[in-house]
Amino acid sequence: MKFVNRQEELKSLEDRYRTNKAEFVVIYGRRRVGKTELIAQFCKDKKSIYYIANKTNDFVQMQKIIDRIAGNFNERIPLIKDWDEFFKYLAEKSENRLIFVIDEFPYLMMSNKAIPSIFQAGWDEYLGKTKIFLILCGSSISMMEKGVLSYKSPVYGRRTSQLKIEPLTFERAREFFPKAGIEKQIVNYAVLGGIPMYLECFDKSNAIENIREHLLKKSSPLYEEPLFLMREELREPFSYFLILEALANGGIRMNEISIKTNMEVYKLPKYLNVLQNLGYIKKIYPVTEMTKKSKNTLYCIADNFLKFWFKFIYPNFDYLEIKQEEKVIEIIERDIDSYVGRAYEKVCMEFLIDANRKNLLPFGFSKIGSWWTRKGDEIDIAALNEETKEILLCECKWTKQQIDLNIIHDLIKKSKLIDANLTKKFALFSKSGFTEKAIKFMDENEIRHYDLKDIENLLNLQV
CATH class of the missing domain: 1.10.10.10 (Winged helix-like DNA-binding domain superfamily/Winged helix DNA-binding domain)
Known part of the structure; x- marks a missing residue:
């Protein structure tokens, strides 16, 4: 799988790795989002052991993990009969920095409901005193949150870091x-x-x-x-x-x-x-x-x-x-086209968030979303600065037609339904550009306007 820009997540893992102390890291996110590839990139050129859990019973899985550890250290497979002995064995192998990954950890939890308690005991008694870098990874968000991250989980308070891997933004x-x-x-x-x-x-x-x-x-x-x-x-x-x-x-x-x-x-x-x-x-x-x-x-x-x-x-x-x-x-x-129009609004919102970060807007905003009334009036994007009482109102059009004056006037008309105490500014986004009349009117009234090339240029701008 192609690895695309997870630099923030990688940096977080690298920073934890350099502590040279016992680390308990939880990585989760929906299937296919790139968790395993992130872990693979992190483990490059480091001593690591990777195991992916499955739906068999926990004893069989423990034996497979032991086999994986012994193979990694070129040793004979030891005779280990329970989890306590397992954690003692793993701790012995973690006197020096060792990344130990269990992927699809929810499958291991499914095999034995006591697994979170077993791992809590193993961490407290053995692993927490070593230089292990333990990663528990899972795609079942609900099971990871309830079984590992929830305050009701036995391992709550043991983790030293958690990463929820989100889908890539449009920019990425x-x-x-x-x-x-x-x-x-x-x-x-x-x-x-x-x-x-x-x-x-x-x-x-x-x-x-x-x-x-x-x-x-x-x-x-x-x-x-x-x-x-x-x-x-x-x-x-x-x-x-x-x-x-x-x-x-x-x-x-x-x-x-x-x-x-x-x-x-x-x-x-x-x-x-x-x-x-x-x-x-x-x-x-x-x-x-x-x-x-x-x-x-x-x-x-x-x-x-x-x-x-x-x-x-x-x-x-x-x-x-x-x-x-x-x-x-x-x-x-x-x-x-109608369907893509909604996704285009998300791209335009991401554009504004990026422009806000780069200080390229008439004011900085603290909230961004949409605006609507129960009667059906709607504005595609609204970005609000609660302190200065300024709001940027935006219309986004994914059509083959250029935006003309009627769209601009309609946006201004709808804006009058919003709190009169807010200072309103306007922007328009268009897939197909704007008519000359529309551009003249917007320039005269300090209304910002962006076409696809403007979005592309900002995404390419490194600040």
Whole structure:
């Protein structure tokens, strides 16, 4: 797998490694996000032992780990009958710096519910007194959080560092397509999100051909990837599939999700909370109301790939099962621009966060999100400075038409619905640029405007 910019995570691991003290590091994140590759990069040129757990019983796994350790030290395999003896043996091998990795640690926990307690005892009695660099890694976010990170876990308080590996930002994801223009990079990101394994799949210049080859064919690993993810994490995935399909197709309020899924409203929070905890969806508020007390809340799928899959693939499995791929292609081609438009808003938001960090905006903001009313008025991006009471309001258009005066005037009109005590500034983003009249008006009124080239230039700017 191509290794793309995890410098911050690598630095964190290297800093811990240089302490030369016992370190207990937890690394977790959804499948395919690049955890194993990060660990491999970190372990380069260092004494390390790597073991990936599976679904067999814990005694068998312990014996496999012992075999791995003995092989690493070119020794005979010792006769070890229990975990206490195992940790004593591992401690003896950790008098000098040793990285010891157990990947897919949740499988080991599944094999024996006492594993967290066993590791707590092993750390307290033996490993914590050595120079071991212990890494427990897992893809089941819920099990890692409950079994390892939760204050109720026996190993709570033992870890010295934790890293939740997030999907790549657009800035990093585009590095998988260095020869593609910014427009194609945005389309690919809209379809695949920031998961390295998915990004590696697209190898053709045409997005539709990539989709046909890697998402619509039953032999492709991406064809049923979300089903696999959900079944690994969830006991009753069908209800979650319904909710994700509803979210992908415009059901963003609780009552809309209820209608689309035929599930009673009072039953939804349980499922929505689980999906939130897994990082698959987000609960969002207008940027001027970013508080849990706000009732003006919406739900959205946080991951581009899941959103694309539940919008275009899952509802059309019947066509794909009878090999009518072209019918699904027609649906995708009809709606792709509208779909990419939402992902483009995320790219523009990332652009503003980067510009904010580089002090390239008229004011620095402390909050960024969207803004809307219950009546349906909406502004794509709103960036707020709570101290100076300034707000930047942005419209993002992914269309073949240039932005004209009507779009600008509509944004200004909607801004009058926002708190009058805020000083309002405006910006517009356009895939296809702006008319001459629009540019003249924006320049005269100090309204910022950005096209795809502006986004590309900022991403290439090193500050």
